[in-house]
Amino acid sequence: MSKYREDQAHRAYDDSPDRFRAHHPDDAFDGASGVLFEQAMAQTRMAICLCDPHQPDAPIVFANRAFRALSGYEEAEIVGRNCRFMQGPGTDRAAVRRIRAALEQEEVIVVELLNYRKDGSTFWNALHLGPIYDAEGRLLYFFGSQWDVSDVRVARAEERHARELARELSHRMKNMFAVIGGIVNFTGRTRGIEAEAREINERIQALGRAYETTLDEASSGFIEVGQAIRSVLAPYDPQGTRIHFEGNGLRSDFSAVSVLGLSLHELAANAVKHGALSRQTGQVTVRWARNGAPGAPTIVINWIEQGGPPVDLQHLLLESRDPGIVDRMLAMARGNIMREWRKDGLWATLRLPLREDVA
């Protein structure tokens, strides 16, 4: 950290309030509590100074140790000068104008501005200043407290940069998926295999939706399972009335996204063709939860279709259509699917290892 904060002078009684009092006998606290106040002001890690607006050019009349440490100047180099000696060529003039206006209006403001230490190095100063009045309401001093927020600003800039990158990445990825979809479609068209091309494209777009939601948390390396599920299934329920989501804020790493997304897409596509979503009254409930033995957590997803056509027919149609791609995908991800055909629809249970441990 900053070398300006490492001095051990705080172990000693700070006599800067004594010098201040010597010159401003009327403005000191009285008695023992006065000494405590003065020492608190002198010792706080918040850099503090007082300026006298009644003297020409409003010079600093008191600066505590933290102020000296932050600025790098000795007390004698600070007292008697206007605060602007901390400014430099990189200091934003608009911020300085705001300070001047606040002083004129006797207002309290907080301004972040670039300040310069004695050695020429800079820091971002969150300057908080305002007037101090006496018991009769007459302006006595202006106080200024300074806080080095350079680290905070760097962190904010990095966060903004990361957000911009994530947005750009998201944009490019959506674009890429759209282009891939286009290629698949027109290839299918020119080859006379439009139905196959559509099926491929639907899978690709489902994958795209599953990944889209992961970008917000790209830096964390984890996805919100519920978010991925919702966005994969969104196109199958444009009104938001047929598919019901029940789940908590389960998180998993990226590797679960593709298989999870594509498996649910296959179940939904089947439901639209042959199952609950093929009828106006049909409903699907998707429920997800964390389960499994300690040390071997799993994501368990229940897929519950209700209000669909009689099941026997469904079963046959399901069997004939693309047998086992969901099973194969889940098996490759070290998971599985169990299907149970009830009277009014398919009940499926999907299991996937949950890799939530942070390396």
Place this chain on the structure above:
Amino acid sequence: MLDDEPLILLDLEFAVEDAGCIPLTALALDEALTIVRDEAIAAAILDVSLGKGQTCEPVARELAARGVPYVLHTGDLDRMDEGVRRLGGLLVPKPTPAAVVVARALEGVRPDPNFA
């Protein structure tokens, strides 16, 4: 085949079957190391970056020690770990059609003398 993405593994698995070989798949380092130690493998396809900062390096080193040829199947050639690069597997950038990846992996395989 080692890859942390199951769908890529699935695609490679089909391609290996099509090439007339027996596929063994691993989603994570520990699975891959078990396969390398327990099975007589002819060639390997390794995804380099396995998530959470892990790379296929331990597996590549085991394979190199056994003289098993392998390809490094990676989407991130530029950022590829120096340690992995030094091991000197054949680089195959992602995306490459699975059949081609498998063909590259089999290039280094010497014919089995029993079938020669």
